[in-house]
Amino acid sequence: MQQFLWYRRAVLGAMAALGARPLTALAEPFTAQADPFALGVASGAPSRDGFVLWTRLVGRGARPLLAGAIPVRYEVAEDEGFHDIVRTGEVRADPQAAHSVHLELAGLRSGRPHHYRFHALGATSPVGRTATVPDQADRLRLALTSCQHWELGWFGAYRDMLAGDPDLIVQVGDYIYETSYPDQPKVRDFGAPEPRDLDGYRARYALYRTDPHLQEAHRRVPWLVTWDDHEVLNDYAALANREGLPPDMFAARRAAAYQAYFEHMPIRPSLWRAMASPRLYRGVDWGELVSLSMLDTRQFRSSPPCAAPTVAHNVRLNHCTERSRPDRTMLGQAQEAWLARRLAAERRPWTLLAQGVFFAPLALDGTGDTVYSDQWDGYAAARSRLLDQLGRPNVRNTLVLSGDVHSFWLNELHQAEDKPPVATEIVTSALAAQSPPPGRFGDVHANNPHIRFSDLNHSGYVRIEIEPKRLGAQFRALDLKSAQAAPSILKQVEHGAV
Secondary structure (H helix, E strand, O other): OOOOOOOHHHHHHHHHHOOOOOOOOOOOOOOOOOOOOOOOEEEEOOOOOOEEEEEEOOOHHHOOOOOOOEEEEEEEEOOOOOOOEEEEEEEEEOHHHOOEEEEEEOOOOOOOEEEEEEEEOOEEOOOEEEEOOOOOOOOEEEEEEOOEOOOOOOOOHHHHHHHOOOOEEEEOOOOOOOOOOOOOOOOOOOOOOOOOOHHHHHHHHHHHOOOHHHHHHHHHOOEEEOOOOOOOOOOOEOOEEOOOOOHHHHHHHHHHHHHHHHHHOOOOHHHOOOOOOOOOOEEEEEOOOEEEEEOOOOOOOOOOOOOOOOEOOOOEEEOOHHHHOOOOOOOOHHHHHHHHHHHHOOOOOEEEEEOOOOOOOOOOOOOOOEEEOOOHHHHHHHHHHHHHHHOOOOOOOEEEEEOOOOOEEEEEEEOOOOOOEEEEEEEOOOOEOOOOOOOOOOOHHHHOOOEEEEEOOOEEEEEEEEEOOEEEEEEEEEOOOOOOOOOEEEEEEEEEOO
8 A cells, every 4th residue: 555645845845944854864774762642543425445554653651753764564454353354564664754654555344443563663653443334324423523622621521432432523624723822821831832833733732632632532532624714824815824925935834834733633645635725625425315515714814804915913994895805715616616516416415514714794893894704704705605505406505614613613604694594503612722702702692593503611522423314413511620520501403304
């Protein structure tokens, strides 16, 4: 099985621009001085005949290995005892990718649980569990999560998430935070400054992957992931950024952050191979039950409206007509066209779009024309184009899954105020991050009649269960200051299929 690295020239260019030095290969044999699998294992992007498996080899204290390429053997079985092994082989963990492994498998039986493990440097990894997608499905259980700040909360919500036995964990961004918030109480410390280069971002991801709750969630359940802004820099939009850095300078930092993201996520390397930019938008369809499209709302968006071209900062917009310009895009032309093709061919009873930021209109005052720039409100024409696609007669029972705003929301989505809704939006709160300050969104329900529920005071995640004729969702809140917190259900939602 060949292993592909993402867009090596761009990464090496970013390393050079940031002053990073490639690792020097040491003479073999190399012997690890600690557990090389201390960051665990993971799986993701399941299909009917395969998935991607991940691990990363590290040294003592989860630090990088100063070594050349290391052979890694793998085993995949349909039973936990590895009596029925269906695939074995060997790949290389290369220093250019921080000794990460992305094993993309195909040709397996559909609808089957699979167990996997890696062997390297005289050690064996934990046994991971994943599954292929069934040809026919009568149920999909997924957990929707976003926004986990290492310093501001424990990741104990994953214990409750696993207790719900999800088929898939959908993470819609802010997997890491680059920024520390000194005015907020901490439960633990980053122990390092804000990352700005490849080494810094790699260290931040490695720190996150040492969390036992997060590690266990990756070990037991396949994930589908996309990024938002904190994986690079808060509020960035394409190459516009809050520091106002010139595009070529910010591009180097962004390329380093993107490379570190790939090195630590169970992402199919075939989506990143030999591309000028990494591709995160893709579809994962669950049998004939659910069409799920994962979107990228950061990399290709237009610069924020009513702002200097190189500056991106989430601000209140007051009567900013530029946000409605038809040439403005949230997804970029290629991604918009890809999604339009998927929706035009839709035949499944449930259509899900998972993406990073608040989708519904959110008026901050009674005029309806004061909004935040970083949300889809800053890209109103792009939202209208997508709502028109969701209004197609073949697209039924549509659910938009969102994150970012550290609060829970349930929103109706309308093509126009006088038309019935074409979709519902579920916004998950932060799994572990601070709540919005009081008054941030104004008088929510008075100014936004399409918003059916909001909670601005709790962290947590959303459990979703989909069957052919119904969808159920639970907004589950947990105390982020306690790793052993018991959940409370803020709202239970039930939808019948049309």
